[in-house]
Amino acid sequence: xxxxxxxxxxxxxxxxxxxxxxxxxxxxxxxxxxxxxxxxxxxxxxxxxxxxxxxxxxxxxxxxxxxxxxxxxxxxxxxxxxxxxxxxxxxxxxxxxxxxxxxxxxxxxxxxxxxxxxxxxxxxxxxxxxxxxxxxxxxxxxxxxxxxxxxxxxxxxxxxxxxxxxxxxxxxxxxxxxxxxxxxxxxxxxxxxxxxxxxxxxxxxxxxxxxxxxxxxxxxxxxxxxxxxxxxxxxxxxxxxxxxxxxxxxxxxxxxxxxxxxxxxxxxxxxxxxxxxxxxxxxxxxxxxxxxxxxxxxxxxxxxxxxxxxxxxxxxxxxxxxxxxxxxxxxxxxxxxxxxxxxxxxxxxxxxxxxxxxxxxxxxxxxxxxxxxxxxxxxxxxxxxxxxxxxxxxxxxxxxxxxxxxxxxxxxxxxxxxxxxxxxxxxxxxxxxxxxxxxxxxxxxxxxxxxxxxxxxxxxxxxxxxxxxxxxxxxxxxxxxxxxxxxxxxxxxxxxxxxxxxxxxxxxxxxxxxxxxxxxxxxxxxxxxxxxxxxxxxxxxxxxxxxxxxxxxxxxxxxxxxxxxxxxxxxxxxxxxxxxxx
Numbered sequence: 001x002x003x004x005x006x007x008x009x010x011x012x013x014x015x016x017x018x019x020x021x022x023x024x025x026x027x028x029x030x031x032x033x034x035x036x037x038x039x040x041x042x043x044x045x046x047x048x049x050x051x052x053x054x055x056x057x058x059x060x061x062x063x064x065x066x067x068x069x070x071x072x073x074x075x076x077x078x079x080x081x082x083x084x085x086x087x088x089x090x091x092x093x094x095x096x097x098x099x100x101x102x103x104x105x106x107x108x109x110x111x112x113x114x115x116x117x118x119x120x121x122x123x124x125x126x127x128x129x130x131x132x133x134x135x136x137x138x139x140x141x142x143x144x145x146x147x148x149x150x151x152x153x154x155x156x157x158x159x160x161x162x163x164x165x166x167x168x169x170x171x172x173x174x175x176x177x178x179x180x181x182x183x184x185x186x187x188x189x190x191x192x193x194x195x196x197x198x199x200x201x202x203x204x205x206x207x208x209x210x211x212x213x214x215x216x217x218x219x220x221x222x223x224x225x226x227x228x229x230x231x232x233x234x235x236x237x238x239x240x241x242x243x244x245x246x247x248x249x250x251x252x253x254x255x256x257x258x259x260x261x262x263x264x265x266x267x268x269x270x271x272x273x274x275x276x277x278x279x280x281x282x283x284x285x286x287x288x289x290x291x292x293x294x295x296x297x298x299x300x301x302x303x304x305x306x307x308x309x310x311x312x313x314x315x316x317x318x319x320x321x322x323x324x325x326x327x328x329x330x331x332x333x334x335x336x337x338x339x340x341x342x343x344x345x346x347x348x349x350x351x352x353x354x355x356x357x358x359x360x361x362x363x364x365x366x367x368x369x370x371x372x373x374x375x376x377x378x379x380x381x382x383x384x385x386x387x388x389x390x391x392x393x394x395x396x397x398x399x400x401x402x403x404x405x406x407x408x409x410x411x412x413x414x415x416x417x418x419x420x421x422x423x424x425x426x427x428x429x430x431x432x433x434x435x436x437x438x439x440x441x442x443x444x445x446x447x448x449x450x451x452x453x454x455x456x457x458x459x460x461x462x463x464x465x466x467x468x469x470x471x472x473x474x475x476x477x478x479x480x481x482x483x484x485x486x487x488x489x490x491x492x493x494x495x496x497x498x499x500x501x502x503x504x505x506x507x508x509x510x511x512x513x514x515x516x517x518x519x520x521x522x523x524x525x526x527x528x529x530x531x532x533x534x535x536x537x538x539x540x541x542x543x544x545x546x547x548x549x550x551x552x553x554x555x556x557x558x559x560x561x562x563x564x565x566x567x568x569x570x571x572x573x574x575x576x577x578x579x580x581x582x
Contacts, residue, residue, distance in 0.1 A: 457475040
């Protein structure tokens, strides 16, 4: 019974006073005697009134969760149920003194070990890290009178990422040896047992053999030295690089033997530097097969008495664009005859010993011919500076230019052969303009705008034969191509086979010529007009109403008499039609 009462008090969160609950206990005892369940009794007691002498005190639980400055926090409980004092979470003075004397390990716990560093593979750690060694090797030169051996300098590169090596030879100008990559990047074998060279095997002042060739390492770069010393390798002292004796000999300046000259060439150079005489000349080569009359410019350099000949190119002349005919050089005027005893000087470059006289400025004059290396050049004009130089130097004042332009060629007019009657006139005319016949150009815009537009007229044949006068035809004018076709409707028992009388073709007017062709147009087709078709005369007697509608919609493109003729012809028909609709 007390258990049921305690259950009810726990649900209500009340603390009862035992002195005033006798009547409640009597109620519970009576309910238990009747066989009621404890939960049922608790619900019935919930409606039990608060009588005098019966008080229930609240027994709230201690609050441990809360908010401070907008942040949630938790604290240890200080009181129990019913506000009873708790001593479990409080430390005594002895315990506080003991904590102050303990090591920080008790406060912060055991220190955590630093995590091991991540594994970095060699190809990442040593990426783009290369050891460079300066080396050389000696190479025999068996067939040479100037050298018996050759020293070739190379650079040995060791790539730390994959332990591969390469040998590069610096390019030496005019060495005659294909230099650059000497041995491509790979792992070099160290011996016959399958071992390969490692960076621990490389040092200064040692010899290494790579594919049967011995290299002498003399030095390395600062990065290589720092890396090897950091790995505990003691480096040998650097050695002096050995250079190729022949290449060093080539670098030495050549001894020049110059015979002093009586003529002061330095004075001539300083006085006439950048002063050039310019002559305009022609080379007439028409005497030879396929020869031409070509124009040139002759430059005479006063600083060193040299001559240069440049060709004047014209547009579409069919020649190479290189203008130099004779490079700048001294040209001989008179040369000694070749003497076999002077061989080989007689077949080498010409010197002062073989030349009796050189060309000078006085050998060039306007209106005269000059032979340069076997070619005869006719000088027809010169520039203003050249004229002034000749006035001051030689006293020549006659500089009338010579007209060397060829007379204009007569324009040959193309002769068009007469029309042979085959095909259209325009189509046959195209065969006379090109080797490969091309079709005549057509007005495609006109063809697209007037596609399927046909003007139809009713015509009759004018003939002295009475039977032909009874024949009627349909003349169709195609606006897209300006062609005409004639069709004869068949008539039974007439004895004349009807059908196509004339295929689509352009019909020329009377008096039309092949030089000035004139063809029939819609403006020429009026009621009562005569149309002559290749010798046959037709008279227009009627027209389709579409012809009148088309001419009225495009009245600005046709003459007024043509439109008036058709309107007068269709006036009775329109009047009758209007009367019928009334």
